[in-house]
Amino acid sequence: MVKSIIHASHLSKIYRTDIVETVALDDVSFDIQKGEFVAIMGPSGSGKSTLMHILGALDKPTTGEYILDGEEVENLSDDELSDIRNRKIGFVFQAFNLLPRTTALKNVMLPMAYADIPKEEREAIAIKYLKMVGLGDRMYHTSNQISGGQQQRVAIARSLVMNPALILADEPTGNIATAQAEEIMAIFQQLNDDGHTIVMITHEPDIAQHAKRIIHIRDGKIAEDSISHQQRIIKKTKSSK
Template identity: 60%
Template sequence: MSVAPVPPSTTAQTDGALIRAEDLWRTYVMGAEEIHALRGVSFTIAPNEYVAVMGPSGSGKSTLMNLIGCLDTPSRGRYVLRGKVVSEMNDDELAAIRNREIGFVFQTFNLLPRATALHNVELPLVYAGIPKEERLAQARRALEMVDLADRMSHKPNELSGGQRQRVAVARALVMGPAILLADEPTGNLDTVTGEEIMGLFERLHAGGNTIILVTHEKDIADHAHRTIHIRDGKIESDEERRR
């Protein structure tokens, strides 16, 4: 099976790093109170790394995921993705980055219920302004990549959980993003189907993709080659796992 390789990253001052996070803070103001969800998080991620972000709920894990996914910007600190300083971008620039550089895979799949698998996968290409013919061709290729060539015209409610998550993975990969960002991708799947999805991730990683996995399950995190533990808004540990 062929896997879309990561395009070569744009030259930057990141000395080869795909992601460089420097002292990220995220503060929420609740009435008179300030809540620090992240308190100075720094790390770098190189191309084709397979990283798990772990931590209990309330640890700031989700906040970090939102920052990495460019859904949110830090209150303080610098976040550089492929040489672009995301922490200083406006809404539209963030949308463009999400479109081109981030491939989201959610716990609840988040497919559009009324759209077919093909149309769901086509969606990021629509927002990228790619012409229809090309869009359909690319979406088909992405679905073939996750072995769903025969389910293209099915709607989400006509697919099994594992198939839905594979559609979501195809949608995440269709733009050839810098990172695949998966938030509890097996959380809504049974163990067997979960392993199947993790196998797919394995293959994608072997094909050159960079994967960041957010989870609180040790078994799932063990698939990654590096694990970052978050607790109370700070990095508790960051360890490579030699294989």
């Protein structure tokens, strides 16, 4: 059996306040294998953000088991979670979340600083990934001097430097013009072709179609887990040949 990158079993997340109890995630189980490109879809309030936070080790499930690349996540301390996020997960956020007024190069180097990688090495690795996302000529521009699409490419470069087991993208094209969004998706597909495991949260069906597998979340439960339309076409073309 192939070892899963993500093994989620009976994940539940319940938010309690004094008055109400909200079930954000209700007994969700699934596995994601190495090399998959999964889109998690769902309307707002469906629980997809909660799921993304748990998958990203940003939050802990109320009950259930989550194993990320062979490491149990659900019982770790805050600092241990920081360490897991640093080593195993590359984050790409909707709002890019680059350090303000800081150069692209420094932004990309940041996760390596927390992993205590020597400074010279950091710079070389950061430059390599910035070139890979096509920003070799924008390395010394600060985050407010480049476009949204370029900022997101900086964020992608940043997500790659620690060679993570999982790239977790939260609405990566949500704040970007359509033309640039296509470029971003092309990068993700290229990364997936290179063997990276990608989980992407989105509510846009055409963006989700870039993935190979789509998990629909509704009311905290998995409503549908299927291969994407695009994959069907590829498969059909392959089988008809």
